[in-house]
Structure formats: structure tokens, C-alpha cells
Amino acid sequence: MLNKNDIIPLYMQLQRILKEDILKGKYLQDELIPSETQLSKKYDITRTTVRKAIANLVDEGLLRREHGKGTFVSLRQVNYSIWNFGGFTDFLRKKNKSPISKVLEEEIMTIKGRSYYKIVRARGVMEDAIEFLTIDTSFLPLDLLPGIDQNDFSTKSIYNTIKKDYQITPGNVELGVYPMMGNERTVEIFDHDLQTPLLNVKGTVFSDTGQEIEKVSIIYSPNVEFKMTTRVD
Amino acid sequence: MLNKNDIIPLYMQLQRILKEDILKGKYLQDELIPSETQLSKKYDITRTTVRKAIANLVDEGLLRREHGKGTFVSLRQVNYSIWNFGGFTDFLRKKNKSPISKVLEEEIMTIKGRSYYKIVRARGVMEDAIEFLTIDTSFLPLDLLPGIDQNDFSTKSIYNTIKKDYQITPGNVELGVYPMMGNERTVEIFDHDLQTPLLNVKGTVFSDTGQEIEKVSIIYSPNVEFKMTTRVD
DNA sequence: TAGTGGTCTAGACCACGGT
DNA sequence: CCGTGGTCTAGACCACTAG
Numbered sequence: 001m002l003n004k005n006d007i008i009p010l011y012m013q014l015q016r017i018l019k020e021d022i023l024k025g026k027y028l029q030d031e032l033i034p035s036e037t038q039l040s041k042k043y044d045i046t047r048t049t050v051r052k053a054i055a056n057l058v059d060e061g062l063l064r065r066e067h068g069k070g071t072f073v074s075l076r077q078v079n080y081s082i083w084n085f086g087g088f089t090d091f092l093r094k095k096n097k098s099p100i101s102k103v104l105e106e107e108i109m110t111i112k113g114r115s116y117y118k119i120v121r122a123r124g125v126m127e128d129a130i131e132f133l134t135i136d137t138s139f140l141p142l143d144l145l146p147g148i149d150q151n152d153f154s155t156k157s158i159y160n161t162i163k164k165d166y167q168i169t170p171g172n173v174e175l176g177v178y179p180m181m182g183n184e185r186t187v188e189i190f191d192h193d194l195q196t197p198l199l200n201v202k203g204t205v206f207s208d209t210g211q212e213i214e215k216v217s218i219i220y221s222p223n224v225e226f227k228m229t230t231r232v233d
Numbered sequence: 234m235l236n237k238n239d240i241i242p243l244y245m246q247l248q249r250i251l252k253e254d255i256l257k258g259k260y261l262q263d264e265l266i267p268s269e270t271q272l273s274k275k276y277d278i279t280r281t282t283v284r285k286a287i288a289n290l291v292d293e294g295l296l297r298r299e300h301g302k303g304t305f306v307s308l309r310q311v312n313y314s315i316w317n318f319g320g321f322t323d324f325l326r327k328k329n330k331s332p333i334s335k336v337l338e339e340e341i342m343t344i345k346g347r348s349y350y351k352i353v354r355a356r357g358v359m360e361d362a363i364e365f366l367t368i369d370t371s372f373l374p375l376d377l378l379p380g381i382d383q384n385d386f387s388t389k390s391i392y393n394t395i396k397k398d399y400q401i402t403p404g405n406v407e408l409g410v411y412p413m414m415g416n417e418r419t420v421e422i423f424d425h426d427l428q429t430p431l432l433n434v435k436g437t438v439f440s441d442t443g444q445e446i447e448k449v450s451i452i453y454s455p456n457v458e459f460k461m462t463t464r465v466d
Numbered sequence: 467t468a469g470t471g472g473t474c475t476a477g478a479c480c481a482c483g484g485t
Numbered sequence: 486c487c488g489t490g491g492t493c494t495a496g497a498c499c500a501c502t503a504g
Contacts, residue, residue: 009492035470046494051471059292067471068501177459179412179430197412197430226410242473268489279475284490300490301482 014053175203247286408436
């Protein structure tokens with residue numbers, strides 16, 4: 001039952017109950033869950049509130065609605081629309097996901113006489129299991145960001161660290177999109193078929209003063225969609 | 234204003250209006266849009282309906298809500314659209330190249346009760362030899378663009394024809410980028426290795442009145458770079 | 467025809483942010 | 486304090502699906 005005096009909104013409480021029921025197997029894949037009307041009576045809340053709970057679970061990819069038929073369990077792979085760079089952590093937090101980073105490599109290296117901190121991370125979400133969504137390789141110039149290599153970026157956001165500790169704000173990004181074949185590492189991390197081509201986005205992030213803050217290469221999991229909106233004239 | 238008798242839901246109509254206002258620059262980055270109450274009064278609909286429109290735009294990443302403050306434009310706008318979206322012919326002309334189009338397929342077909350003119354073209358440049366850069370598949374709705382199938386698009390630009398003959402101006406474009414493997418056709422046209430993955434951009438072009446003008450799928454040659462500039466905040 | 471989800475109204479009270 | 490967004494109620498009518 002729901003607690004109407006709880007700080008937690010009713011739709012969230014219901015959402016949690018439904019999610020647990022689904023994950024516990026009370027409702028099986030492609031099975032109907034109770035109708036909106038039934039749920040609103042059972043929990044003594046309005047249909048509007050039930051709909052909000054269900055809408056969120058549809059967004060999360062746990063449920064699927066079919067007009068005139070009902071609401072079905074639909075445990076498909078989640079497709080995340082990622083069309084931006086800077087906000088991976090924030091993007092997932094807004095969706096009530098728990099972002100995860102795993103550091104794969106770290107190195108100080110010199111390119112063309114300039115010293116860089118190179119860090120490779122697998123990034124994803126923690127749900128029932130860990131699902132990795134991207135593999136990010138970053139090159140951060142040590143002259144501009146001294147000591148940046150002393151951070152633990154398995155828990156912190158690189159962008160927030162640059163903003164807070166160095167008072168540098170990322171601005172323009174130049175990026176290119178390239179197709180690539182998977183390799184041993186991507187197969188291991190994304191658990192995809194070796195034949196599946198992947199997307200690789202390479203970019204340079206500049207501060208508003210025009211300084212090069214970061215060079216980055218992002219390999220996207222096949223489960224991620226790369227979408228955007230723009231204009232032509 | 235909104236049309237309460239339209240088949241299109243009110244929240245969608247409002248959503249479209251707000252989206253266009255944002256993309257056209259009526260509201261600038263980090264600027265407040267009118268409050269939910271103001272919008273509900275202006276368009277004579279309830280706050281619930283306004284909220285649904287805004288919620289969708291927040292999901293799309295065009296808006297950001299802040300409790301107690303208001304709703305802000307939060308747009309990571311792509312400044313430079315893909316170089317051949319909407320401007321392939323003009324783009325090449327400006328570079329003193331000779332654009333070439335070869336029609337591969339043409340067909341009138343019906344999708345979900347709507348009639349479309351489907352045209353597949355290989356597009357490229359004529360230098361010493363012909364070099365094809367993209368394979369474009371366009372679906373043009375015949376109810377909106379009657380007689381569009383009577384043109385010879387091996388010499389004319391689809392966009393210019395739409396602008397001049399139908400007085401419709403392309404505006405927003407929603408697009409997704411996907412990696413794909415080559416096939417017999419791409420190998421023949423681009424003369425690439427079958428193992429090479431390619432980029433496929435799929436998009437929908439809308440007019441400024443929100444009508445769907447074209448669905449398009451573009452396969453890029455390995456010789457083409459897909460680049461753009463954007464911003465993070 | 468009965469039941470489902472899809473949309474919408476006209477209210478209400480609350481929590482948050484800035485004055 | 487007032488205006489903002491966040492939640493919720495108790496209805497209503499519609500469009501779709503299936504028996």
C-alpha cells in the first residue's frame with residue numbers, strides 16, 4: 001500500500017512497487033499488468049497519478065503501452081539518446097539513473113612537446129546489473145590543468161572538476177563522427193557482436209577564451225542512440 | 234494559437250510552437266520562457282496540458298526546469314548542420330565543384346495510408362573522374378508536394394524545388410546517426426572495402442509550420458567526414 | 467459493446483527561490 | 486511575501502481493440 005503522508009510522491013511509491021513486481025517476476029515478459037483504472041482503485045489514487053508512474057517506467061523501458069489493449073511488461077534494452085558531450089553524469093542523474101565510471105587506463109604522456117594526462121574510462125549505468133554505454137578517452141593538458149591527474153575520476157565528473165577547481169568553463173566543441181568496427185575491448189565491455197559496427201565521436205573542447213581544454217574520443221555502445229535536432233535554412 | 238478541434242493533441246501543438254520559438258531564437262540560451270501559468274492563460278488551456286508539452290521538451294533536452302525559478306532554455310544547439318543536409322548542391326557550387334546526381338531508384342509508395350515519392354540518388358562531384366560521396370534516400374509526401382515526382386532530380390535540387398515550386402521552407406531537422414556495414418551497392422558506388430563500416434544519417438525535415446516535408450536517409454562515403462561544432466555548458 | 471489507454475479540464479495544496 | 490514549478494484530485498470525453 002501507499003503512504004499518503006510520506007515525503008516521497010505517490011507516483012514514485014507506486015513506480016517502485018511496480019518495478020519491484022516486474023523485476024521479481026510477478027508479471028512476466030509481454031504480460032499485461034493491471035489496468036490504470038484497476039491500479040487507481042487498488043491504491044486509492046487517481047488515474048493521473050497512476051499514469052505518471054507508468055509513464056516513467058515506460059521511459060525506463062520496463063513497460064510498453066498499447067492503446068486499447070493494455071500495458072505490457074517490456075524488458076527491452078534501453079536506448080539512451082545522447083546528443084551531447086558535457087553532461088553525461090548530469091544527463092543520467094536527471095533520469096534517476098546511477099552513473100558509473102570504471103577507469104581502464106591512466107597515463108602521463110607527451111604529444112608534440114606538450115604534457116597530457118590520458119585517462120580511459122568505461123561509463124554506464126547501474127541498474128540491476130552494470131550496463132556500460134560509452135568508452136571515453138580523454139587527453140587533458142597538464143600545463144592548463146596542473147594536478148588534474150591527482151583526481152579519482154571513477155567517482156567524479158571531469159567537467160565539474162574543471163569548472164570548480166580551475167574555474168574554466170567549457171564552451172565550443174568541435175567534433176567528428178566516425179564508424180568503426182568493434183574490437184576485443186568493446187566486445188568485452190559492451191557485450192556486443194564483433195560484426196556490429198560502432199560509433200566513435202572524436203572532439204576537441206575549447207574554453208570560452210579559446211583554449212583547448214580537452215581532446216576526447218567516445219565509443220558508443222550499440223544500445224545508445226546518437227540523436228540531435230538542428231535547423232536548415 | 235492552438236486549434237482545439239485539430240486531431241493533433243493540444244500539448245503537441247504547444248510543444249511544436251515552443252520548440253520552434255526556441256530553435257528560431259525567440260528565447261535565447263539560459264533565458265526564461267513564460268511560466269506555466271502564463272502559457273496556460275495565453276493559450277487558454279490548463280496547466281496540466283502546458284506541463285505535458287514542457288515535460289516532453291525537457292526530455293528532448295531543449296528546456297530545463299528549476300523549482301521556484303522557472304523554465305530555462307537549455308539548448309546544446311548544433312551550429313553547423315551537416316554539410317549536405319539541405320545544401321548539398323549549393324555547398325558544392327560555392328566550392329567550385331560540379332555536383333552530380335544519379336537516380337538509382339524511383340517509386341511511388343504508400344506508408345500508413347500516406348502516399349510518398351521515394352527517390353534514391355547517388356551524389357557526388359565531377360573532377361577528373363566521378364566521385365560519389367553519398368547515397369540519399371528521400372521520402373516526399375505527395376499530399377503536401379503534389380507532382381514532385383514529375384521532376385528530374387538528377388539535375389535539380391530537391392530543396393530548391395520545394396522552396397520555389399511549393400513555397401515551403403525547410404526548418405527544423407531531427408536526425409540520428411548510425412553506423413552500418415557496407416553492402417553490394419555501397420561497394421559498387423563508393424568503391425570501398427566491404428569490411429569498412431559506414432555512417433548512416435537518418436532524419437526528418439520539418440517546415441516552419443511544423444509539417445513533415447521529407448524523411449531522408451544518407452549513407453556517407455568513407456571519404457566524407459561528418460563534422461560539426463556545438464556547445465556544452 | 468465493454469474495457470483499455472489518450473487527452474483534457476478546473477480546481478487544490480505544497481515546496482522552493484528571491485524580494 | 487509572491488511567483489515559480491511539483492504533486493494530486495475527481496471528474497469528463499475520445500480512440501482504439503477485441504469479443
